[in-house]
Amino acid sequence: MNDEYNFAYLDEQTKRMIRRAILKGLAVPGYQVPFASREMPMPYGWGTGGVQVSASVLTPEDTMKVIDQGADDTTNAVSIRKFFEKTAGVATTEETGQADVIQTRHRIPEQDLREDQILVYQVPIPEPLRFLEPRETETRKMHSLEEYGLMHVKLYEDIAKNGAIATSYAYPVKVEGRYVMDPSPIPKFDNPKLEMAAVQLFGAGREQRIYALPPYTQVVSLDFEDYPFEASKADHACDLCGSESSYLDEVIVDDAGGRMFVCSDTDFCHSRRAAGHVGAQGAPFEEDAA
Amino acid sequence: MIEISGVSKSFVLHNQGSAVIPVMERAALNVAAGECVALVGASGAGKSTLMRMIYGNYLANAGRIVVGGVDVAQAEPREILDLRREVLGYVSQFLRVVPRVATIDVVAEPLLNVGVAPRAARARAEELLRRLNIPERLWSLSPTTFSGGEQQRVNIARGFAHDFPALLLDEPTASLDATNREVVLSLIDEAKARGAAIVGIFHDEAARDRVCDREIDVTAFTPGLAA
């Protein structure tokens, strides 16, 4: 860790303020708590909310994992991981099971999380009603008065236009039968996983909101009686590890339309291949393979 | 059915130097069920005025106007509205309708207002229009483009759609030819026969003599005359 920085970059008072917001969020699951979002050394829209939340919950003994669209090796995941290595000096890992704090953008890890883990989500627009109701004054009232008819109007419009609910990510959910929440732009495939044993924290830096789900919170995806929610994914197996149950990325491999499907969760795919599973286009696992 | 006593009225024209124009003093009139009473008198003597006061369209300054037990001069607006819907009908000299509404719907409306089912209301409207010689091809058109006589017959059809116990008729046979005048007079006879109390203004003496049992000369109520 670099001695120029306070632990995890933020000063202690700021971290206390954020932890208070987190506690409020945990006490009222799904409720968006305003917080004083700080200037971070990265622009708004690049995960500053997630970084501030992670910074506030990290302790020096923690091990941290950072993923972006399920992968540990994309530019953003690497940058954020390096940020915490430098400013907090914490150990980092790519293995989901080894991490105490996992910061994620747009995916929930395939592997079930435990009660002693914290999942921190990066959130661009925390307000699920924003696209139909642009006024902040109005959306705040709607949440406080539980006036969520508009949310179903959005789903109605989807069905009327597309024959089915077309929302495929950031699919709205109702938390503990009270607040409607945007689970961040995770694919709807991940929605069922929102009911988990770990603590889930959501940070939106630009919008200055934090919300949270304590362990084992009831999270129900919105739908209609005659158009029930489906956690759908591509109808394929992973071409590297053969998993039929994980969320897949579609990768274009050549200029002749060739494509392959691979697990979006890189650690999950890696573990399966290490255990001997091989997919249609995979090669047997080698220890030093990237 | 209709009992009028001590009714007086003046108009005050505030925008013309507050000119006061007294038009009626101590009017009195009784009409029993099954009776038809004609209001007579020179033009401007107050026949239409009195009729409008019975309907509640004009305010009386004094007196009682009791129709079916309700004193129109004192009643609450909703009591008068109820009265006009169920008890007291009024066929004025002019047809006033919402533009672009079909004739058949204009005539059926009073029945819908008292809760008659749409199909039955329409059937009764058709029956009346047929009797009053309004051709079927006109039923779906708005009456605002009809001739004066046709409009008058639509007006009458509307007025007789519901069996009002009390009816006010202002020149019901004006603008009508002999055939249609006869139809209207028959309608009035039938109304009397079922016990309706009718007050009418008829310039046509023959019509008046045919259906009216009595005449009341409203010039007797002109202000300034000795009682």
Next chain:
Amino acid sequence: MTPVFQVKELTKFYGNRIGCKDVSFDLYPGEVMGIVGESGSGKSTLLNCMAGHLAPDAGEVLFDTRADGMRDTVKMSEPERRMLGRTDWAFVHQHARDGLRMGVSAGGNVGERLMAVGARHYGDIREKAVDWLGRVEISADRVDDRPSAFSGGMQQRLQIARNLVTGPRLVFMDEPTGGLDVSVQARLLDLLRGLVREMGLSAIIVTHDLAVVRLLADRLMVMKDGHVVETGLTDQVLDDPQHGYTQLLVSSVLQV
């Protein structure tokens, strides 16, 4: 019979200026009350105070809630008032875009109030929406079109459908035919009359157009400078006006 709506001494000031003063009246089920006056008469202030859009400075606005009897809506909590606004009350705005979601389809606009009170079956919601579009004479094949693609008259009819789908008992209307072509106004007025009768609605209509009140309102209140100067049956107030201002108003109407 108890009134469905009672206004008592309703008063609203804008600083020192009178918005409306000491307005009182009772409204019974099935009655339509017209409120007329020229610009600045206070009629819009009165309407907004009654409908809960503005807080009055004095007075009561009592409504016969089915569950709890007559209640002063001014003293209600905001959630209660908003719930009222979605169920028993309706408000038809002068400009359809104030009363519609322009970015949502016609079916979605009509279905919103149903979804807001818990409807969760897409097929049923859509069926009801199509039914109501038919009742306001919008053809069923427009159900997925946005209101921005509708004419002014159609937008206004859609607004009416959206408001009436949950069967409210009291409808407030602010110049409902204002801005519409004259030919379109006539059909809209007749539609409103029919719906009022069929649904047993009570309605309060604010307008400056005397022809509209004559056709639509049973009773009439004439306002000037924030005060009610005359009230009574519509035809009586228009045919036998007692107050000088009413007489002036009636005599000023252009005859066609």
